[in-house]
Amino acid sequence: MRLPATLRRKNANIHDRALLFLVVGAGGTWAAHETDRIIPEFLSALMMVGSLCVLLSLLWPFSIHVDDAGLTVRARGATTRLPWASIVRITVPRDSKGGFTAPTLMLLLAPGVRIKRRVGERKGDERLHRLLGLDDFTIPPEQVIATLKVYSPEGIVDADDYLSYRATKRLVSQLLREAEEDREDGH
Structure with missing residues (x-):
């Protein structure tokens, strides 16, 4: 009998990109607020919200457990045995x-x-x-x-x-x- 294997998502790249967008969004919101521009402020705030959602999604691990009987997919807080x-x-x-x-x-x-x-x-x-x-x-x-x-x-x-x-x-x-x-x- 073979030992099962687990395939995991690489979170570091996602984390770094989300933090970059969060910082850029915060800077854009501040700059737009200082110049009283509504549309850039809205778009920057939207960028910040999106990057926060991505960072929150990293709290739920993504992995695929592989064994002789099938796959177990863990994604978005749910586990499915296939x-x-x-x-x-x-x-x-x-x-x-x-x-x-x-x-x-x-x-x-x-x-x-x-x-x-x-x-x-x-x-x-x-x-x-x-x-x-x-x-x-x-x-x-x-x-x-x-x-x-x-x-x-x-x-x-x-x-x-x-x-x-x-x-x-x-x-x-x-x-x-x-x-x-x-x-x-x-x-």
Whole structure:
């Protein structure tokens, strides 16, 4: 029997961005108030409220517990247990332009299955849930996918296109770096 794994959300980046927007919003509110401008003051206050909401959302952990029996998704203060039989597919789809600019882990669930406190898009009788961007986990995207593949039944995890894209991107980056080093060495 394998030990279960837990995939967690990386909170540091979200926290830093929310604090930045909070500070910018507070500065904008103060500056707009000093110049008696209503619209900039309203927009800055709205920015502050939005960033406070994001900071509050960090109080609720997001994690996916993976084991031989299925997934347990903890999100927005609710926990949902999903046996492997209730999951039709786990995928990382391409964006509207055919690329992977913001790769997102998505679950296609069997009819009647839902994740608590999350809205899923209907696909016939099934529901498609966007979980989290692959770059927002505490481990690299390849490890997230590998962890899901290790525990899931054969064929549920469909992320080979994304893994090929990442491998190609790394290879091209390495070739460009080597070419730059050769130019610097005078070859």
